[in-house]
Amino acid sequence: MQHRSRALRQAGRTLAFVPTMGYLHDGHLALMREGRRLADVLVASIYVNPTQFAPGEDFEAYPRDMAKDCRLAETIPVDILFTPDDRAIYADGCQTFVTPQDLAQRMCGLSRPIFFRGVATVVTKLFHIVAPHVALFGEKDFQQLTIIRRMVRDLNFAVDIVGVPTVREPDGLAMSSRNAYLKPDQRQAALSLSQSLQEARKQVANGETRADRIIAATTARIEAHPETAIDYIVIVDPDTLENVNVIDRPVRMALAVKVGTTRLIDNMPLDPNT
Ligand code: PAF
Numbered sequence: 001m002q003h004r005s006r007a008l009r010q011a012g013r014t015l016a017f018v019p020t021m022g023y024l025h026d027g028h029l030a031l032m033r034e035g036r037r038l039a040d041v042l043v044a045s046i047y048v049n050p051t052q053f054a055p056g057e058d059f060e061a062y063p064r065d066m067a068k069d070c071r072l073a074e075t076i077p078v079d080i081l082f083t084p085d086d087r088a089i090y091a092d093g094c095q096t097f098v099t100p101q102d103l104a105q106r107m108c109g110l111s112r113p114i115f116f117r118g119v120a121t122v123v124t125k126l127f128h129i130v131a132p133h134v135a136l137f138g139e140k141d142f143q144q145l146t147i148i149r150r151m152v153r154d155l156n157f158a159v160d161i162v163g164v165p166t167v168r169e170p171d172g173l174a175m176s177s178r179n180a181y182l183k184p185d186q187r188q189a190a191l192s193l194s195q196s197l198q199e200a201r202k203q204v205a206n207g208e209t210r211a212d213r214i215i216a217a218t219t220a221r222i223e224a225h226p227e228t229a230i231d232y233i234v235i236v237d238p239d240t241l242e243n244v245n246v247i248d249r250p251v252r253m254a255l256a257v258k259v260g261t262t263r264l265i266d267n268m269p270l271d272p273n274t
Pocket residue numbers: 019020021047049052119122123141144
């Protein structure tokens with residue numbers, strides 16, 4: 001992969017890159033379509049990265065279907081599908097990791113303390129291997145996108161990061177490979193995430209500026225579903241991810257909720273000016 005991307009660059013071709021953990025859905029395909037539009041050559045990777053899963057999380061159970069992923073990638077079409085194994089990514093005795101600081105110590109970082117270190121490390125490695133001009137990430141993982149933008153700035157990567165809006169099922173559920181874990185009644189409960197974010201947008205459109213009131217209403221809406229357990233609901237500054245008390249500028253509302261044993265995340269912008 002490294003030789004091919006260097007050769008393509010030397011031939012004057014531009015590269016777009018979509019890193020994924022596979023089990024592709026329309027959200028991934030939207031990233032790929034945008035990448036296709038932005039560069040000459042589209043590279044996607046499929047690699048379930050062990051260092052972003054803590055012991056007891058779903059690394060082994062994470063859904064995988066390489067044959068279907070290859071077929072879906074061909075529909076875009078992806079030019080190069082990079083599917084490294086663990087030996088290629090983490091050579092024996094790998095001792096160097098990239099550890100994002102403050103941005104990673106809030107929201108998902110509180111319940112998944114090693115997650116963003118694993119993500120930042122693997123994305124760094126993939127960037128060095130693929131050497132893309134542009135890389136695409138979903139807004140669904142808003143904290144991840146913010147951390148990667150910051151990492152690229154802090155560590156002087158020569159790559160443009162493009163965020164792509166969340167793709168949703170027709171009923172509003174944000175697309176995620178983990179939706180495959182949901183039983184039918186849990187899927188119904190999972191809808192409370194996107195529905196309560198939509199309600200929060202309405203509250204802001206109706207003039208509500210107090211974050212605590214919006215968070216309280218969202219908490220009540222989600223807790224009305226018996227199988228849910230809220231991890232966090234926050235309203236934050238989109239760059240610093242610091243909590244915002246008064247919504248007097250565009251902010252991001254984000255939440256993480258367990259539905260049964262499946263942990264789901266979602267987020268939406270809240271803008272008092274629209
Ligand atoms: O968002 C994901 O699927 C993963 O966190 C990523 C960026 C591919 C790194 O493993």
